[in-house]
Amino acid sequence: MRTSTSLIVAAALVAVAPLPARAQAKKPVLAVFAHPDDERVIGPLLSKLAREGRETHLVIATDGSQGVTDFANIPAGIQLATARTAEAQCAAKRLGVHTLHQLGLPDGGLASFDTLGMLRNGLAAIIDSVKPAVIITFGPEGGTGHPDHRLVGDVTTQIIQGDARYGNIDLLYASLPTERLRTAPPAEPTVHGMAQSLLTVRVPFEKRDLVAGREEFACHKSQYTQPQMDAVNAYLAHAWNGQVWLRPFNGRMHDPNVLKR
Numbered sequence: 001m002r003t004s005t006s007l008i009v010a011a012a013l014v015a016v017a018p019l020p021a022r023a024q025a026k027k028p029v030l031a032v033f034a035h036p037d038d039e040r041v042i043g044p045l046l047s048k049l050a051r052e053g054r055e056t057h058l059v060i061a062t063d064g065s066q067g068v069t070d071f072a073n074i075p076a077g078i079q080l081a082t083a084r085t086a087e088a089q090c091a092a093k094r095l096g097v098h099t100l101h102q103l104g105l106p107d108g109g110l111a112s113f114d115t116l117g118m119l120r121n122g123l124a125a126i127i128d129s130v131k132p133a134v135i136i137t138f139g140p141e142g143g144t145g146h147p148d149h150r151l152v153g154d155v156t157t158q159i160i161q162g163d164a165r166y167g168n169i170d171l172l173y174a175s176l177p178t179e180r181l182r183t184a185p186p187a188e189p190t191v192h193g194m195a196q197s198l199l200t201v202r203v204p205f206e207k208r209d210l211v212a213g214r215e216e217f218a219c220h221k222s223q224y225t226q227p228q229m230d231a232v233n234a235y236l237a238h239a240w241n242g243q244v245w246l247r248p249f250n251g252r253m254h255d256p257n258v259l260k261r
Contacts, residue, residue, distance in 0.1 A: 024168070024255045027133035028055040028098070031174075032123065032156050034138070034148035035107065036064045036088035037220040040236070041143060041191070042136060042174045043095060043213030044205040045244040045259075050096025051209070052261045057130050059101045060088050061119055061152050066107040072222040081107075083222050090219035094212060101126050110151045119155050127159065132169060133258050135160065139173030139247060141192040157249055170254050172201055172246040176239040187235035188228065194247055201246040203259050210237065 029049055033039055039046065039058055049056050064084030066076050074080045085102060092100040103122045105115055137156045142149030153173065160166045178193035214233050224232065
């Protein structure tokens with residue numbers, strides 16, 4: 001039996017890793033996003049982690065009730081929120097997510113003191129309950145730039161940097177490299193990328209994880225037609241280039257191997 005060099009190196013790293021670091025690699029991963037369908041930016045990573053036996057949690061902050069599209073013919077409000085809740089559950093199931101947490105805050109309405117307070121309290125309670133090793137959310141550019149995206153990332157960052165109890169959590173911003181986005185096929189919506197040099201955490205995934213990401217995206221039928229989904233899938237596949245790209249919020253990782261098997 002042949003053992004690849006990468007497996008030998010991985011085994012050696014595990015052997016010399018401090019016990020706390022190895023313990024971190026067994027703790028849950030928590031993804032925090034604003035709307036049902038935002039998880040698409042790391043869909044293959046969530047699939048990979050769940051497939052490898054990692055406990056994954058997904059937080060969706062808003063109810064998605066304002067995401068009206070002409071083709072879906074679903075009015076804003078409770079009817080659309082109900083449809084998007086079901087779509088989020090479909091997507092989470094396809095990605096193997098252990099627990100989907102839906103806060104049900106107003107879509108497009110996070111920017112008030114009261115709502116931001118509810119968002120902070122809700123996220124802090126989930127973090128305290130799940131006790132993740134890693135949290136993945138939007139960076140300051142907010143993916144597509146949506147205000148809800150930016151606010152969810154900002155509040156998550158505030159929680160982690162504001163309390164020493166969370167000092168061992170690796171907070172990562174999900175993004176795509178600007179350099180690859182420049183040559184990506186056209187799609188809507190587009191993503192505001194980050195410089196590739198800043199995206200220092202790069203997690204390769206397999207073809208089956210790419211497929212899982214496409215299948216979970218297909219759950220969001222109220223938001224995209226099939227041609228729109230096809231365009232977004234091609235755009236993301238080009239930008240990913242076989243790996244999900246992440247940036248440590250403060251430029252460093254407590255455990256560089258925390259997302260590796």
